[in-house]
Amino acid sequence: MDYKAAGSPKKGKNQPRHSEHNAHGSGKKPFGARETKAELLARMKAAAEAKKDDA
Template sequence: MDYSKGGAPKIRKDAPKHSEHNAKGSTENPFGDAGPVGKAALLARMKAAAEARKATKA
């Protein structure tokens, strides 16, 4: 088999053509600066949403 006629390897098409301006770890969206995160904050938001649904339903 003549491998010299195969041509150049194909370029991957699933890579992004550019980087996002607000990508994780950039200056606009640094790692570790996610605001008030944690289980307690999430639970408080979930309880508030459940109370709001109950108030609108009843």
């Protein structure tokens, strides 16, 4: 009998099986690295202003 194979299965390693093809900072992502929180907030505020002006 193969005692090594007996017992409960091993838990996962808690990591993805593959890397995403469009991960932030990779060569395939045309927009480059992830933006900072300040840049994101500025972009969101500008979009809200533009939407408010259109209405």
